[in-house]
Amino acid sequence: MAKVEVPEGLWLRCKGCGEIIFKKVLEERLRVCPECGLHYRVDARTRVQQLTDVGTFEEFNEGLVSTDPLSWKDQKTYRERLSSAQRQTGLREAVVTGKAYIKGRAVILAVMDPFFVMGSMGAAVGEKVSAAVEKATDLSIPVVIVTCSGGARMQEGLVSLMQMAKTSAAIARHDDERGLYITVMSDPTTAGVAASYASLGDVILAEPKAMIGFAGPRVIWNTVKAELPEGFQTAEFMKEHGFVDRIVDRADLRSEICRIIDYCGK
Amino acid sequence: MSIILDGSTALNGGNYLEFERPLAKLERQIEELEAGQATTGRDHSAMIRTMRSELLGARRKLYTRLDAWETVQMARHPKRPLVPDYLNLMVRDFCELHGDRQFRDDRAILTGFGRIGNFKCMFIGHNKGKDTKERLENCFGMAHPEGYRKALAKMKLAEKFGVPVVCLIDTTGAYPGIGAEERGIAQAIAVNIQEMSRLRVPIVCVVLSEGGSGGALGIGVGDRMAILEHAYYSVISPEGCAAILWKSGEFASQAAKSLKFTAKDLKKLGLVDEVIKEPLGGAHRDPPVAAANVERFIVDTLRELRRAKVETLLKRRYRRWRDMGSFFVDANNPPAKKTKARAKDAGQNGSSGSASKKAVAAKGGASKAGAPKAGSTKNAAARNGATKNGAIKNGAAKKAVAAPRG
Numbered sequence: 001m002a003k004v005e006v007p008e009g010l011w012l013r014c015k016g017c018g019e020i021i022f023k024k025v026l027e028e029r030l031r032v033c034p035e036c037g038l039h040y041r042v043d044a045r046t047r048v049q050q051l052t053d054v055g056t057f058e059e060f061n062e063g064l065v066s067t068d069p070l071s072w073k074d075q076k077t078y079r080e081r082l083s084s085a086q087r088q089t090g091l092r093e094a095v096v097t098g099k100a101y102i103k104g105r106a107v108i109l110a111v112m113d114p115f116f117v118m119g120s121m122g123a124a125v126g127e128k129v130s131a132a133v134e135k136a137t138d139l140s141i142p143v144v145i146v147t148c149s150g151g152a153r154m155q156e157g158l159v160s161l162m163q164m165a166k167t168s169a170a171i172a173r174h175d176d177e178r179g180l181y182i183t184v185m186s187d188p189t190t191a192g193v194a195a196s197y198a199s200l201g202d203v204i205l206a207e208p209k210a211m212i213g214f215a216g217p218r219v220i221w222n223t224v225k226a227e228l229p230e231g232f233q234t235a236e237f238m239k240e241h242g243f244v245d246r247i248v249d250r251a252d253l254r255s256e257i258c259r260i261i262d263y264c265g266k
Numbered sequence: 267m268s269i270i271l272d273g274s275t276a277l278n279g280g281n282y283l284e285f286e287r288p289l290a291k292l293e294r295q296i297e298e299l300e301a302g303q304a305t306t307g308r309d310h311s312a313m314i315r316t317m318r319s320e321l322l323g324a325r326r327k328l329y330t331r332l333d334a335w336e337t338v339q340m341a342r343h344p345k346r347p348l349v350p351d352y353l354n355l356m357v358r359d360f361c362e363l364h365g366d367r368q369f370r371d372d373r374a375i376l377t378g379f380g381r382i383g384n385f386k387c388m389f390i391g392h393n394k395g396k397d398t399k400e401r402l403e404n405c406f407g408m409a410h411p412e413g414y415r416k417a418l419a420k421m422k423l424a425e426k427f428g429v430p431v432v433c434l435i436d437t438t439g440a441y442p443g444i445g446a447e448e449r450g451i452a453q454a455i456a457v458n459i460q461e462m463s464r465l466r467v468p469i470v471c472v473v474l475s476e477g478g479s480g481g482a483l484g485i486g487v488g489d490r491m492a493i494l495e496h497a498y499y500s501v502i503s504p505e506g507c508a509a510i511l512w513k514s515g516e517f518a519s520q521a522a523k524s525l526k527f528t529a530k531d532l533k534k535l536g537l538v539d540e541v542i543k544e545p546l547g548g549a550h551r552d553p554p555v556a557a558a559n560v561e562r563f564i565v566d567t568l569r570e571l572r573r574a575k576v577e578t579l580l581k582r583r584y585r586r587w588r589d590m591g592s593f594f595v596d597a598n599n600p601p602a603k604k605t606k607a608r609a610k611d612a613g614q615n616g617s618s619g620s621a622s623k624k625a626v627a628a629k630g631g632a633s634k635a636g637a638p639k640a641g642s643t644k645n646a647a648a649r650n651g652a653t654k655n656g657a658i659k660n661g662a663a664k665k666a667v668a669a670p671r672g
Contacts, residue, residue: 063598069535069591070526074511092597124594152479152501154511157525158537159591161479161501165487168456169463169587176464192501194452195480200460214452214480215442219506223442233447243450 014038030250039207039250041187043089044096044113047146051254052100052109059098061131066093066124070157078155085116093124094149097132099139103258108136108143114188118150121193125153126163129197133170133181142180142261147198148210151191164196171200180264182257185235185244186210199243203260205253206235206244213238283339289328292321325546332496335519337528338504340496341475345550347557349376349391349434352474355557356564357382357389363420369449372413373404374441375485377420382432383565388424390417390485391434391474408441411454414484418458421465430468430568433485438503439478455484462487463587468571468579470564472542473499474549477527489583490567492540493529494556496548499538500527537591 011020016038026033030050031040042050048057065082072078086092094116100109110132112119121129129145136143152160174181183201187210194214198204206212213233221228231237238244248256282290296317299310332340340346353360357380365371376393379386394407424431440451462469462485469488477486477499493499502510504522509515526532529541542559549556571579595601 061596063596064594065597067593067595069593070524072524074521074524075513122593123591127592127594130588154502154507154525156501156591156593157535158499158501158527158532159535159593161483162537162587162591164456164480164483165459165463165587166590168460169487169584172460172464173584175460191452192480195455195484196459197456199450199453199456212452213447214440214455215447219442220444220447224444226444229444232444241448241450243453 015040032250037208037249039187039209041114041148042250043115044091044094044111047111048096048098048100048109050250051111051144051146051257052102053104056101057098057109058100059096060135061097061128062092064093064124064128066122066153066156068155069123069159070155072155072157074155081117081155089113089116091116093128094119094121095125095128097128099135099141102144102254102261105258105261106139106141107257107261108132108139108141109146110143111146112148112193114148114186117153117155119148119188119193120150120153120160121163121167122153122156122160123163126160126166129163129167130170133167133174133197136181137170137174137177137179140177140179142182142264143174144182144184144257145197145201146184146186147189147193148186149189149191149193149198151193161192164192167197168200171197175200175202180261182260184248184253184257185212185238188212190214190216190233202264204243204245205248205256205260206238206246207250207253208235208247210235212244281343281345283336283343285332285336285339286328289321289324292317292324296321322546329496329547332528333519334498334522334525334528334531335504337496337498338522340548341498343548343550346475347549347553348396349393349436349474350396351553352434352557352560353380353389353391355554356561357387360389363423364416366412366416366419368415369412372410372416373400374407374409374437375413375417377416379429382561383568385430385565385568387430387432387564387568388420389432389434390420392437392481392485394436405441407437408439409437409481409484410441410443410446411449411451414440414451414454414458417485418461421462421469425465425467428467430470430571431465431488432564432568433469433471433488435471435473435477435482435486435499436475437478437481438476440481440484455480458484459487463583464580466576466580468568469583470567470571472560472563473497473538474560478503487587489571489579489586490540491538492542492560492563492567493532493538494542494549494560495529495544497529498527499532500525535591 010023012023014021014033014035016033017036019035021033021035031042068078091113095110095112097110100107110129133143171181181201183198183204185198185204185206187207189198189210189212191214194212211233212235217228217233235244235247239247296314299314303310360378360380362378374392377390380389392407393404395401395404421431440455471486471488471491473493475497479501482499504518504525505515507525508517508521532538533541540563542563545552545555
């Protein structure tokens with residue numbers, strides 16, 4: 001539920017251009033502002049609906065949740081944080097995985113949720129992504145991962161860092177079997193997720209203006225103590241520097257994914 | 267991090283950390299007595315002997331029970347030996363190889379051939395730099411993308427000629443800068459992790475001092491992982507974590523404790539295979555001993571890994587990482603008596619043997635031990651085969667580990 005982004009009421013003021021837009025129109029346009037083209041963040045369930053053929057999504061590992069390996073407590077306990085995220089999003093974890101069809105083509109799909117603890121990756125996310133990729137390898141079908149994440153989940157300590165290697169190892173095996181892997185980077189794709197499976201796609205697509213990068217802009221500013229370049233760490237910046245293949249509007253994602261699948265023959 | 271320079275350089279190299287202050291005092295007293303003995307001719311030997319044994323006892327007590335924040339200070343100790351020191355002490359005929367053949371030679375990562383025991387190896391390690399000039403050149407051991415690409419290029423060279431790879435980790439993290447982002451630091455680390463998971467030669471990793479997040483993992487995926495007694499390996503620096511979750515860097519010591527990143531904790535969590543002993547008081551008190559301990563681990567591990575065929579090695583490596591940090595449950599099918607089993611498991615891991623061996627043993631037993639549980643996870647199993655592996659294994663592995671005890 002993207003309640004954080006879309007306030008109550010029938011109308012809302014666009015964060016990008018300040019125009020008043022009819023909420024229903026925003027939903028029809030897949031949460032892209034009809035005036036300025038700003039791509040709002042999308043929760044995982046809605047994204048699955050947007051991408052897949054109606055009624056074809058078959059979910060895996062819906063019940064997986066991270067345990068609390070460090071018995072974590074900062075200003076809140078990790079368990080509290082998890083259960084409030086679960087209540088707010090209606091999800092059990094920050095990624096939804098399953099098998100689906102996109103315009104009739106079978107794929108394994110993993111979609112991250114930016115509203116679940118910043119879409120961060122802990123043990124359950126790592127397991128769900130790795131299991132999904134393995135499934136794609138076993139079935140010899142492409143895997144599509146829509147990434148949006150603040151990175152590894154600090155509350156799980158080094159356990160979360162290890163998920164970077166776990167998921168990447170699964171992708172290496174898929175690659176060894178000549179399996180196709182398409183990444184769709186959406187806002188934001190950063191840190192531990194950017195430095196693992198998000199950057200390993202055979203083809204990397206990104207949504208316009210999505211934030212993509214490794215270190216946080218504040219950390220970088222603290223190191224270099226200088227103005228960061230215009231549009232730093234955006235999808236466009238990453239494309240210009242050679243790390244994104246194509247920038248694709250949300251409305252075209254389905255057809256663009258199919259195009260790549262058809263070219264790669266699998 | 268505060269360092270007290272108390273002038274007694276002759277005895278212990280001069281640098282004391284805040285928490286070492288009581289020891290420094292005792293050491294100075296002994297020194298004074300000895301000096302007094304020499305000048306006045308009075309015999310203090312009995313007194314000195316008692317104080318010496320008191321000092322030894324105090325040291326043992328202090329250094330075996332360092333808390334997380336003290337560990338961080340030890341790992342960042344200005345006198346702590348660096349990767350080049352270890353190479354000098356344990357590697358013969360080191361032949362440095364520079365550059366990533368694409369952009370430049372990143373000095374933050376050091377690569378080259380060398381001999382250790384009876385093995386020819388490719389050594390890859392961070393280099394923080396020994397003096398101000400070198401530290402600046404090396405960006406304090408924080409590598410840019412070209413550093414990770416250099417490491418990978420040399421690993422590929424080693425793979426081509428069947429030479430095993432040894433990775434020595436000592437970094438606060440990858441360099442957070444504009445150039446690093448422009449040249450794809452995230453992609454460089456991602457590719458290294460992926461390629462290391464399938465490199466066709468043995469890979470041994472050791473965290474020598476600081477294991478800083480992705481910057482460490484970028485040369486930290488292999489068949490075995492060890493960590494020095496007073497080193498730490500974390501997903502984020504304690505300062506960074508405190509700034510984000512406690513909204514203030516002042517809570518760094520609190521964050522350090524919460525992150526459970528000391529060698530002992532990581533061993534308990536099953537994330538490292540072995541903790542390498544340091545000389546009493548830390549590696550900087552006796553670098554040759556520290557290096558000898560690291561050397562022994564590397565040589566023993568290579569001897570063991572060398573016995574396996576490449577395909578077996580790769581299969582085991584895949585399993586190792588696939589099962590790494592499996593701290594999750596299936597909420598639709600919660601395993602029975604979860605908490606009790608976990609406590610037992612943690613106790614066992616901490617008390618004996620190498621974690622990897624136990625993991626293998628647990629896996630072997632998992633299918634059998636898991637059989638009676640299969641009924642309870644049937645729903646998940648029906649939905650997806652992968653769930654079955656993950657969820658049952660998690661519960662059953664623990665059961666299997668706990669079984670031999672009871």
